[in-house]
Amino acid sequence: MGEGQPAQRKSEVAREGARPLLSVRGLGIRFKTTQGIWQATRRIDFDIAPGERVGIVGESGCGKTITGLSILRLLPGNFAGLDGKILFDGVDLASCSPRQMRAIRGKRIAMIFQEPMSALDPVFTVGHQIAETLRVHSNVGEEEARARTLEMLRRVGIASPERRIDDYPHQLSGGMRQRVMIAASLICGPQLLIADEPTTALDVTVQAQILELLRDISETSKTALMLITHDLGVVAETCTRMITMYAGEVIEDATVDEALVRPLHPYTSGLLRSLPHLSPRHGRLPSIPGRVPSIAEMPAGCRFRARCAHATKGCEAEQKLQDAGGGRKVRCWRFAELNLPGALHPPDTSASARVARQ
Amino acid sequence: MTAATAEPRRDAIVSVRDLQVRFQTSDRRATVKAVDGVNFDVRRGETFGIIGESGSGKTTIGRALVFLLNPSAGAVLHDGIDPTALSRRQFQSHRRDYQIIFQDPNAALNPRMTILASVLEPLQLAGVGNSAERERLAREALERVGLPQEFGERYPHQLSGGQKQRVVIARALTLKPKLIVCDEVVAALDMSIRGDVLNLFADLQRDLGLTYVFITHDLAVVSHISERVAVMYLGQFVELGPTEEVAERPLHPYTIALLSAEPRPLPSSMRQESRIVLQGEVPSPIDPPSGCRFRTRCPHAQPLCTERVPEWRELKPDHWVACHFADRPNFSNN
Ligand SMILES: Nc1ncnc2c1ncn2[C@@H]1O[C@H](COP(=O)(O)OP(=O)(O)OP(=O)(O)O)[C@@H](O)[C@H]1O
Ligand SMILES: Nc1ncnc2c1ncn2[C@@H]1O[C@H](COP(=O)(O)OP(=O)(O)O)[C@@H](O)[C@H]1O
Ligand code: SF4
Ligand code: SF4
Ligand SMILES: [Mg+2]
Ligand SMILES: [Mg+2]
Numbered sequence: 001m002g003e004g005q006p007a008q009r010k011s012e013v014a015r016e017g018a019r020p021l022l023s024v025r026g027l028g029i030r031f032k033t034t035q036g037i038w039q040a041t042r043r044i045d046f047d048i049a050p051g052e053r054v055g056i057v058g059e060s061g062c063g064k065t066i067t068g069l070s071i072l073r074l075l076p077g078n079f080a081g082l083d084g085k086i087l088f089d090g091v092d093l094a095s096c097s098p099r100q101m102r103a104i105r106g107k108r109i110a111m112i113f114q115e116p117m118s119a120l121d122p123v124f125t126v127g128h129q130i131a132e133t134l135r136v137h138s139n140v141g142e143e144e145a146r147a148r149t150l151e152m153l154r155r156v157g158i159a160s161p162e163r164r165i166d167d168y169p170h171q172l173s174g175g176m177r178q179r180v181m182i183a184a185s186l187i188c189g190p191q192l193l194i195a196d197e198p199t200t201a202l203d204v205t206v207q208a209q210i211l212e213l214l215r216d217i218s219e220t221s222k223t224a225l226m227l228i229t230h231d232l233g234v235v236a237e238t239c240t241r242m243i244t245m246y247a248g249e250v251i252e253d254a255t256v257d258e259a260l261v262r263p264l265h266p267y268t269s270g271l272l273r274s275l276p277h278l279s280p281r282h283g284r285l286p287s288i289p290g291r292v293p294s295i296a297e298m299p300a301g302c303r304f305r306a307r308c309a310h311a312t313k314g315c316e317a318e319q320k321l322q323d324a325g326g327g328r329k330v331r332c333w334r335f336a337e338l339n340l341p342g343a344l345h346p347p348d349t350s351a352s353a354r355v356a357r358q
Numbered sequence: 359m360t361a362a363t364a365e366p367r368r369d370a371i372v373s374v375r376d377l378q379v380r381f382q383t384s385d386r387r388a389t390v391k392a393v394d395g396v397n398f399d400v401r402r403g404e405t406f407g408i409i410g411e412s413g414s415g416k417t418t419i420g421r422a423l424v425f426l427l428n429p430s431a432g433a434v435l436h437d438g439i440d441p442t443a444l445s446r447r448q449f450q451s452h453r454r455d456y457q458i459i460f461q462d463p464n465a466a467l468n469p470r471m472t473i474l475a476s477v478l479e480p481l482q483l484a485g486v487g488n489s490a491e492r493e494r495l496a497r498e499a500l501e502r503v504g505l506p507q508e509f510g511e512r513y514p515h516q517l518s519g520g521q522k523q524r525v526v527i528a529r530a531l532t533l534k535p536k537l538i539v540c541d542e543v544v545a546a547l548d549m550s551i552r553g554d555v556l557n558l559f560a561d562l563q564r565d566l567g568l569t570y571v572f573i574t575h576d577l578a579v580v581s582h583i584s585e586r587v588a589v590m591y592l593g594q595f596v597e598l599g600p601t602e603e604v605a606e607r608p609l610h611p612y613t614i615a616l617l618s619a620e621p622r623p624l625p626s627s628m629r630q631e632s633r634i635v636l637q638g639e640v641p642s643p644i645d646p647p648s649g650c651r652f653r654t655r656c657p658h659a660q661p662l663c664t665e666r667v668p669e670w671r672e673l674k675p676d677h678w679v680a681c682h683f684a685d686r687p688n689f690s691n692n
Contacts, residue, residue, distance in 0.1 A: 059548040060519075173639045203411035204575065205636045205655075208619035212635055230549060233621030236629065257625040274553040275623055276582035281601065284560070285553030285582070291518045292548075343623055 026084030055235030058245035110185035127165035407584030463522035474510035599677030
């Protein structure tokens with residue numbers, strides 16, 4: 001916890017108490033490509049406690065979506081192998097039978113995507129699609145399924161649901177479709193909701209509505225949320241903990257407040273510093289030189305090394321995701337000596353206070 | 359004097375007067391009023407930001423500014439003259455001074471052409487100099503955007519997104535434009551390289567005296583880079599003023615809501631707890647609401663707002679707004 005921060009982040013409490021709902025260990029995904037086998041992600045470790053809201057952040061291609069999909073074993077056709085364990089409430093999803101997986105997918109773990117149109121079937125009404133999800137997983141009659149669908153549509157903020165329930169997806173706006181997707185994903189009362197960029201395609205005012213809905217639902221129904229996004233603002237507004245990925249690995253894991261105020265990994269710090277929100281107007285934006293290495297040219301040792309201002313001898317060694325104390329983890333052996341700037345530091349109070357006031 | 363009849367300012371590089379752009383829907387049954395009566399001047403050397411949600415008409419304005427489409431009504435003046443009154447030849451050479459760059463660098467670059475060939479293309483089309491001269495100008499442009507010379511021989515797929523966007527910028531620079539319309543130019547770029555590209559725009563402006571119209575849906579980007587900013591809603595400007603003013607003392611309820619909705623990467627102690635969450639979504643531009651177009655979502659709407667279109671007025675020096683009640687005390691703090 002940074003100085004002067006209110007110590008009320010709920011994830012702390014959640015993490016100390018119950019055993020995690022989801023516990024991912026050493027997860028790695030390989031794909032077959034024309035250039036041979038690609039290791040898309042590797043050595044991914046993280047936990048999600050019951051009811052906890054965790055953001056997975058990182059740049060395009062770092063492995064966020066693949067990680068989400070692998071939890072539900074929804075990997076693309078050229079999938080070539082998975083290493084590690086995905087323990088969900090005691091069951092290893094990495095090795096359970098397809099039948100066990102079907103019983104969990106959609107019922108106990110649900111997922112929503114960036115583009116709701118592609119996830120909804122254009123030939124069925126939205127009511128039918130939501131009710132079907134329920135009927136596949138539980139023994140309810142048609143009438144009850146419809147009643148519960150109506151209730152769920154109301155819950156996700158669809159006005160006059162009795163008029164909307166028989167609409168087809170194309171008759172709804174983007175924001176309404178995303179609400180319908182959320183309704184469908186929640187109808188079976190899942191313990192974990194994986195949301196992959198659920199608001200990226202939406203306007204900022206509609207995004208605010210959907211984020212509020214997700215937060216509210218997770219709080220009232222104790223559904224854990226794994227929110228995948230490249231937007232640090234979205235994570236700050238929605239989640240209690242933030243897991244940062246880089247080039248197929250988890251590089252930092254901390255509460256949102258800790259990560260924003262005092263990041264431990266040079267990449268997390270660099271990302272925060274490059275946000276225009278945090279720089280004085282019209283000033284130069286700090287940026288991270290170079291670019292993410294492609295899978296084919298992944299360096300040995302620290303994968304951030306070529307771009308890191310703090311790289312020294314020793315960084316060419318493989319970096320482990322190590323315990324940094326207080327439940328934090330970081331994949332950088334120099335973390336303790338670096339004292340990196342975060343969103344407020346060096347304290348350019350004028351800029352940050354201004355942002356806060358608006 | 360209303361804005362629509364105002365004389366262009368002396369330092370105006372572009373003057374837009376009562377601009378309207380209408381499109382037929384694909385079934386030809388209805389008309390979309392994509393831009394519906396917009397007035398502004400872009401001042402030489404400034405960065406003029408336009409912000410708004412998708413479909414509000416930002417791209418359409420941008421395309422009209424560089425005559426990629428013709429206004430349905432109203433006028434776009436370049437340096438006080440109407441380019442459509444020029445002869446065809448004069449118009450072709452004139453429009454080189456006004457360039458536009460779009461969001462997706464992949465769509466702008468031919469995958470089968472080398473980077474150098476792509477940058478050379480506009481020079482060839484414009485018939486500038488001889489081939490040695492053109493190559494020198496193209497290489498100079500690549501240099502300007504910070505790409506090493508050997509990139510000239512590469513193909514687009516061998517470049518990262520940020521590098522490709524630099525090539526597109528280089529391409530626009532070869533013809534030495536006075537003004538560049540930048541339409542969501544950093545939206546497709548990764549966070550860690552956005553800063554680089556924004557810095558590049560700032561450098562080029564300083565070195566070459568460029569004027570930008572910077573179109574984006576990203577508040578943080580627009581308020582970082584522009585001197586003045588216009589807020590667009592459903593085909594119209596609802597507010598226009600110095601960025602500092604609009605971001606910190608917004609006058610229009612929509613601007614206030616936009617600022618409040620933006621997710622901020624700040625720790626919980628610094629985040630505002632109460633935010634204005636607007637109900638519903640933007641109505642269709644085919645049949646916009648009567649009176650004030652924002653009234654269906656405005657938390658302050660009154661009966662008058664249904665009946666009368668709010669006037670576009672300069673409430674504070676250089677700070678324009680279209681809202682009947684924007685001058686009420688404490689209005690913006692609600
Ligand atoms: N079917 C596939 N075959 C080969 N490589 C793949 C496949 N799917 C994903 N990858 C690679 O795996 C890596 C991780 O991809 P992933 O989709 O998880 O990224 P992401 O972090 O979700 O990115 P974005 O923010 O762009 O959605 C990338 O390098 C990607 O190119
Ligand atoms: N060529 C076109 N034909 C028909 N409608 C169009 C065309 N271009 C834009 N529109 C419509 O005009 C409105 C404004 O579009 P646009 O300028 O692209 O908005 P923005 O750039 O702010 O997202 C939208 O309703 C859009 O669907
Ligand atoms: S291990 Fe070395 S190169 Fe990698 S992030 Fe840490 S300091 Fe930088
Ligand atoms: S004119 Fe009325 S409806 Fe429009 S913004 Fe002002 S108060 Fe709201
Ligand atoms: Mg993804
Ligand atoms: Mg656009």
